[in-house]
Amino acid sequence: MAKKPLRIGLVGYGFMGRTHSNGYKRVPDFFPELQYQPVLKAVCGRSEDKTKAFAEQWGYESYETDWNKLIARDDIDAIDICTPNDTHGPISIAAAKAGKMVLCEKPIGMSTAEGEEMVKAVEDAGVANTIFYNYRRIPAVTLAKKIIDSGKLGRIFHYRANFLQDWTINADVPQGGAGLWRLDAASAGSGVTGDLLAHCIDTAIWLNGRINDVNAVTETFVKERLHSGTGKKEPVKIDDACSFFCHFENGSLGLFESTRYARGHKALYTFEINGEHASIRWDLHDLHRLEYFDHADEGEVRGWRSIHVTDGEHPYMDHWWVPGLNIGYEHSFVHHVADFLKSIEEGTPCEPTFKSALETQKVCDAVLASAAEKVWKDV
Numbered sequence: 001m002a003k004k005p006l007r008i009g010l011v012g013y014g015f016m017g018r019t020h021s022n023g024y025k026r027v028p029d030f031f032p033e034l035q036y037q038p039v040l041k042a043v044c045g046r047s048e049d050k051t052k053a054f055a056e057q058w059g060y061e062s063y064e065t066d067w068n069k070l071i072a073r074d075d076i077d078a079i080d081i082c083t084p085n086d087t088h089g090p091i092s093i094a095a096a097k098a099g100k101m102v103l104c105e106k107p108i109g110m111s112t113a114e115g116e117e118m119v120k121a122v123e124d125a126g127v128a129n130t131i132f133y134n135y136r137r138i139p140a141v142t143l144a145k146k147i148i149d150s151g152k153l154g155r156i157f158h159y160r161a162n163f164l165q166d167w168t169i170n171a172d173v174p175q176g177g178a179g180l181w182r183l184d185a186a187s188a189g190s191g192v193t194g195d196l197l198a199h200c201i202d203t204a205i206w207l208n209g210r211i212n213d214v215n216a217v218t219e220t221f222v223k224e225r226l227h228s229g230t231g232k233k234e235p236v237k238i239d240d241a242c243s244f245f246c247h248f249e250n251g252s253l254g255l256f257e258s259t260r261y262a263r264g265h266k267a268l269y270t271f272e273i274n275g276e277h278a279s280i281r282w283d284l285h286d287l288h289r290l291e292y293f294d295h296a297d298e299g300e301v302r303g304w305r306s307i308h309v310t311d312g313e314h315p316y317m318d319h320w321w322v323p324g325l326n327i328g329y330e331h332s333f334v335h336h337v338a339d340f341l342k343s344i345e346e347g348t349p350c351e352p353t354f355k356s357a358l359e360t361q362k363v364c365d366a367v368l369a370s371a372a373e374k375v376w377k378d379v
């Protein structure tokens with residue numbers, strides 16, 4: 001079958017630039033049934049030396065140092081945005097206006113207002129779009145969705161999620177600049193809420209439905225940090241930690257916590273869902289397992305079972321190795337790229353679209369407003 005090329009223009013060659021590039025490269029070998037094949041046409045970064053080196057290492061045909069030039073090129077079909085949060089809006093709106101498909105990292109943007117403009121831009125232009133809330137495509141998480149949708153849990157009472165890290169405890173870590181833009185509110189928009197809880201919220205909405213209202217508390221433990229841009233100590237305006245309660249539309253209660261001050265935890269994303277008949281829990285550090293408790297099991301053998309999500313009948317796993325062999329974090333991006341290619345083949349949306357991801361942004365904004373005003377906030 002002759003393949004149709006999908007010519008990619010990637011913006012940003014950091015952590016996500018690498019995971020996405022790996023996704024584009026792996027897909028043709030592991031999802032050979034897809035009609036579209038990614039072509040690594042150009043990568044864009046601000047430093048010419050580093051962008052050129054990345055292009056050579058990863059096999060991009062060319063490079064640009066200004067994303068406006070990348071978007072203006074006729075030989076690019078899709079712009080993939082892997083840059084800090086303050087750039088998502090401007091780049092995606094310009095790309096959509098130029099008629100390019102837009103793939104963008106999470107969160108959608110800096111605020112609900114900006115997200116709404118981004119949704120309008122892709123919808124007015126009628127271009128394919130998606131936001132990389134990649135955890136949906138870890139097979140064990142996709143399996144959780146299948147189990148919940150089958151009704152096996154019955155009525156859901158509780159949804160609990162944590163995303164814990166410890167990398168900013170040292171007050172000497174500066175804010176701003178390469179890798180540390182996450183601590184600078186001007187680039188990141190918010191702290192753990194937009195960075196980490198956004199993932200938990202996206203998964204929660206996908207698995208358990210809409211969130212109606214929230215009650216949050218945030219804290220900034222280190223109040224001032226050296227700013228890489230100004231060279232001076234500046235106030236820290238991001239949330240270092242955030243916890244919130246919420247009501248879901250289905251009547252269940254939610255409890256979420258995220259921090260970068262949980263000594264010993266590097267990236268501990270966990271969720272647990274308790275239903276009338278069964279419960280489910282998942283842990284990023286053991287990402288190929290889904291824990292499942294079914295109250296209908298015979299009493300003597302009833303208990304939490306650990307499903308090793310590696311069988312051919314499990315989501316995505318028929319594309320990988322033989323049953324019993326794990327895949328990892330990077331495969332969630334391979335799956336996202338594969339699903340995007342499938343969606344343009346079929347003319348269907350690739351979830352989460354910009355519009356779906358805006359729901360997560362609305363919850364994040366309500367969480368931050370609730371913490372600032374010390375009141376419950378409707379989403």
Ligand SMILES: NC(=O)c1ccc[n+]([C@@H]2O[C@H](COP(=O)([O-])OP(=O)(O)OC[C@H]3O[C@@H](n4cnc5c(N)ncnc54)[C@H](O)[C@@H]3O)[C@@H](O)[C@H]2O)c1
Pocket residue numbers: 011012013014015016017044045046067082083084085087105106107132133134178179180195
């Ligand atoms: N889906 C996930 O699990 C996940 C994980 C990490 C980060 N992210 C998101 O991905 C995005 C990037 O994060 P990262 O960890 O890759 O950051 P990073 O700091 O590793 O890389 C950012 C890249 O953007 C480049 N850049 C910054 N401004 C630019 C501009 N104006 N033009 C061109 N290039 C520019 C930087 O030079 C760098 O190459 C963020 O929005 C973040 O929230 C998502």
